[in-house]
């Protein structure tokens with residue numbers, strides 16, 4: 001608590017992720033361009049307009065099983081019914097002309113229902129006798145038949161504007177006969193790393209140099225979030241050139257995303273540069289890791305400065321940058337659905353900050369997975385990310401947890417889409 005109140009004195013109160021997201025939502029509007037893309041290139045894109053069904057799905061009444069189609073009215077009120085066979089219809093074949101009244105028709109899964117037939121017996125349930133079928137009692141009217149429009153009726157709304165398309169959405173659009181959709185243009189995100197210590201992998205490492213890890217993480221995260229990456233490399237810690245580079249980036253992109261240089265030291269130049277060429281909206285969020293996150297506007301374009309430590313980059317991207325990209329893309333930023341897990345470790349934390357703990361999961365005896373904490377939790381330990389499955393979220397008010405406590409868990413897979 002002492003540390004926290006010191007923090008509050010020096011930096012002002014910490015913002016929650018929700019407050020930061022609300023502030024971002026006030027200032028950010030979606031990109032305006034719209035383009036029409038074929039379905040094969042529409043996965044992950046954001047629908048620009050509502051889609052209504054141009055036709056029924058399924059387009060015609062059909063059988064859900066391999067079996068025998070009949071008129072329910074022809075069945076005996078009790079006991080077996082014996083009906084003569086009048087014909088046969090396979091999937092894709094025409095059922096026109098087949099007589100149903102007083103007959104059974106051999107049908108296959110997906111075959112159109114002959115006119116007048118309303119009920120289908122599964123072939124496993126009937127006895128076939130030379131030109132006849134014996135049908136048991138007990139089937140309900142309409143059994144094993146799929147009416148036209150059972151899935152979607154003509155004109156019904158199917159997908160709403162702002163939806164980020166998933167593979168199953170593309171299946172629905174294709175089933176409705178659509179070949180293309182109107183989507184918003186992709187968000188363009190400029191990605192920089194900052195710091196004089198950084199070097200490109202593949203180049204010789206000078207004394208006190210490290211290779212740039214964050215840009216590789218961010219490029220991939222941005223792409224998974226459905227945006228286009230503009231890779232602007234490593235920026236050096238020179239306040240004057242930093243400002244210029246930020247303004248130049250703002251011309252060509254919808255969001256500027258940097259890592260490093262946003263903390264409190266006099267060597268943390270990014271924040272200063274943003275205040276010189278734009279405006280800073282906030283720069284501290286009450287999460288760990290990841291507290292120093294700067295958000296601002298440069299020539300009308302949002303700027304998001306993530307902290308330098310690689311784990312902090314990952315966490316702040318997952319909970320802050322993804323929401324900003326979603327807003328720009330024209331979709332609603334959804335908080336991923338956490339699942340409950342049981343901790344197998346004790347944990348102590350400061351009140352007033354939400355903490356994300358890197359854990360691995362194992363199956364639990366009672367169906368609730370057991371979460372084990374990675375042994376090293378420094379915000380610079382990249383293997384703490386590669387060797388774990390996701391993040392446990394510990395709320396602001398918690399200060400001490402005992403083994404066995406239940407906590408919300410976010411799988412990395414959920415945080416990187």
Ligand SMILES: Nc1nc2c(c(=O)[nH]1)N[C@H]1C(S)=C(S)[C@@H](COP(=O)(O)OP(=O)(O)OC[C@H]3O[C@@H](n4cnc5c(N)ncnc54)[C@H](O)[C@@H]3O)O[C@H]1N2
Pocket residue numbers: 193194195197198210211212213214215259260261262263264265268289290291292306307308309310312379380
């Ligand atoms: N006196 C204080 N010092 C620090 C505080 C604080 O509150 N008071 N906060 C710490 C926390 S928490 C973090 S996170 C960092 C954030 O600082 P910056 O955003 O200014 O980041 P840097 O100082 O530039 O870098 C931090 C760390 O990460 C390494 N780094 C940076 N970029 C990359 C990259 N692209 N690839 C790999 N590693 C990178 C950098 O070398 C530093 O080691 O500040 C703490 N200090």
Ligand code: MOO
Pocket residue numbers: 288289290291292307309311312379380
């Ligand atoms: O924000 Mo720092 O992320 O705790 O390493």
